[in-house]
Amino acid sequence: MSTDAPQTTDETSETSTEDAPAEAPSAGDRRRAQKQERAAERAREEAEAEAAAEAAKNTVHLKVFRYDPEVEGKQEPRFDDFHVPYEKGMTVLDALMYARDTYDSSLTFRHSCRQAICGSDALFIDGSQRLGCKTQLSDLDMETPIRVEPLPHADVVKDLVVDMEHFYEQMEAVEPYFQTDDLPDEELEEQRQSRENREKVKMSTRCIWCSACMSSCNIAAGDNEYLGPAAINKAYRFAMDEREGEEMKQKRLEILEQEHGVWRCQTQFSCTNVCPKDIPLTEHIQELKREAVKNNLKFW
Amino acid sequence: MSQSYNRGLIEDFGRWREFSAGMWAWIFHKFTGWVLVGYLFTHIAVLSTAIPAAGAEEAVLTAGEDVYTQTIVTLEDLLLVRILEVGLLAVAVFHILNGTRLLLVDLGIGLESQDKSFYASLILTGAITVASVPTFIAGAF
Ligand code: HEM
Ligand code: SF4
Ligand code: FES
Numbered sequence: 001m002s003t004d005a006p007q008t009t010d011e012t013s014e015t016s017t018e019d020a021p022a023e024a025p026s027a028g029d030r031r032r033a034q035k036q037e038r039a040a041e042r043a044r045e046e047a048e049a050e051a052a053a054e055a056a057k058n059t060v061h062l063k064v065f066r067y068d069p070e071v072e073g074k075q076e077p078r079f080d081d082f083h084v085p086y087e088k089g090m091t092v093l094d095a096l097m098y099a100r101d102t103y104d105s106s107l108t109f110r111h112s113c114r115q116a117i118c119g120s121d122a123l124f125i126d127g128s129q130r131l132g133c134k135t136q137l138s139d140l141d142m143e144t145p146i147r148v149e150p151l152p153h154a155d156v157v158k159d160l161v162v163d164m165e166h167f168y169e170q171m172e173a174v175e176p177y178f179q180t181d182d183l184p185d186e187e188l189e190e191q192r193q194s195r196e197n198r199e200k201v202k203m204s205t206r207c208i209w210c211s212a213c214m215s216s217c218n219i220a221a222g223d224n225e226y227l228g229p230a231a232i233n234k235a236y237r238f239a240m241d242e243r244e245g246e247e248m249k250q251k252r253l254e255i256l257e258q259e260h261g262v263w264r265c266q267t268q269f270s271c272t273n274v275c276p277k278d279i280p281l282t283e284h285i286q287e288l289k290r291e292a293v294k295n296n297l298k299f300w
Numbered sequence: 301m302s303q304s305y306n307r308g309l310i311e312d313f314g315r316w317r318e319f320s321a322g323m324w325a326w327i328f329h330k331f332t333g334w335v336l337v338g339y340l341f342t343h344i345a346v347l348s349t350a351i352p353a354a355g356a357e358e359a360v361l362t363a364g365e366d367v368y369t370q371t372i373v374t375l376e377d378l379l380l381v382r383i384l385e386v387g388l389l390a391v392a393v394f395h396i397l398n399g400t401r402l403l404l405v406d407l408g409i410g411l412e413s414q415d416k417s418f419y420a421s422l423i424l425t426g427a428i429t430v431a432s433v434p435t436f437i438a439g440a441f
Pocket of ligand 1: 332334336340395397398399
């Protein structure tokens with residue numbers, strides 16, 4: 001639109017120079033000139049209006065949770081509004097960083113890799129647990145303000161930062177490292193995994209310890225001792241690894257079968273829905289439940 | 301250590317608008333399960349009137365004047381009871397359909413379409429409930 005208008009003006013001016021006699025301008029010429037001017041004026045106005053509309057469209061309105069226990073006057077949680085210039089491809093994390101760097105350096109949140117690898121920036125964005133760096137603003141409803149809050153079901157330390165200690169403890173509780181009593185004969189022999197077995201655990205290895213799943217889980221919210229989806233998935237990764245051997249598997253199942261283990265899961269699929277690495281968490285938990293049953297049920 | 305702040309309702313049911321299919325399925329399943337247990341008790345209470353009724357005289361029974369028949373007739377005369385019965389059917393149908401869905405989920409079948417099977421349970425429940433209304437309400441007025 002805006003490019004069309006000047007073009008028409010150009011064309012008219014060209015034709016008028018061709019037509020116009022070199023001598024004194026006629027009344028018709030004056031009228032044409034006036035008309036041209038008015039057209040140019042209109043085009044300018046249009047362009048301005050459009051630029052204004054464009055600018056409005058091109059800022060994104062963030063509503064960010066703020067809380068700082070150490071500063072009096074900030075101890076009562078509130079929401080701050082930030083209007084950030086939008087650029088194509090901008091993520092929620094980009095917008096937060098812009099807000100922090102431009103408007104308020106006290107705005108606090110964790111981030112590092114900016115490519116969904118470090119797991120630091122799981123946030124509660126527009127009512128769902130997401131990674132700030134993996135969430136395109138264009139995928140959210142930019143017509144309404146975008147709400148950015150710390151992860152629910154975790155203690156807020158400051159602004160968007162939550163205490164991850166409990167989550168890490170649950171992860172550690174399942175012994176998230178390879179252990180085996182099934183060593184190869186020779187000392188330097190490789191301990192190989194079959195392709196099929198690798199495929200089986202593939203998705204479960206992708207966890208980045210972001211805690212989005214734990215935060216989304218209604219059961220974990222009510223039962224602080226529940227291992228949680230991430231830890232159970234971690235246990236799945238090793239329990240299903242054939243190289244660990246039978247005895248290790250028994251030990252792993254014992255951890256998973258305890259009161260606050262797999263049986264707490266009520267298959268709400270909240271964790272599976274929010275996992276930024278698309279790990280089929282519920283599927284893994286359900287499979288471990290069946291493993292546990294098979295392990296204990298004996299009809300003979 | 302850092303202090304922390306409890307955000308109250310936002311943590312839980314304050315965000316019901318954002319609940320996903322699986323979460324609703326869970327809430328409805330719990331609710332319908334407990335309604336069914338509640339109904340079981342009233343059901344037993346009503347049926348128990350058949351015990352004294354069984355000892356009644358032949359003539360009283362044929363006249364339909366025993367406690368059991370009287371109780372049932374009185375209850376079924378109430379419009380409220382008829383409406384509650386429609387509700388009970390809805391609750392039972394949903395619980396059975398979603399219960400079947402949960403059993404499939406436990407077996408690891410169709411996990412990718414768990415949300416669709418929940419919506420299907422809801423729609424089927426709605427359809428069956430609507431279809432049952434004429435039967436339950438017939439003669440209530
Ligand atoms: C065909 C009939 C039924 C089916 C297929 C069915 C299926 C199920 C399933 C799969 C669960 C969930 C177990 C879990 O994974 O946590 C459940 C829970 C439950 N059911 Fe049923 N059920 C049926 C009938 C009934 C009846 C007749 C009653 C009541 C007398 C009942 C009461 C409950 C209760 C109280 C719960 C637990 C709810 C909770 O989580 O607190 N169910 N049912
Ligand atoms: S399982 Fe997914 S949501 Fe949970 S911590 Fe790992 S990456 Fe995050
Ligand atoms: S910044 Fe590393 S996961 Fe988002």
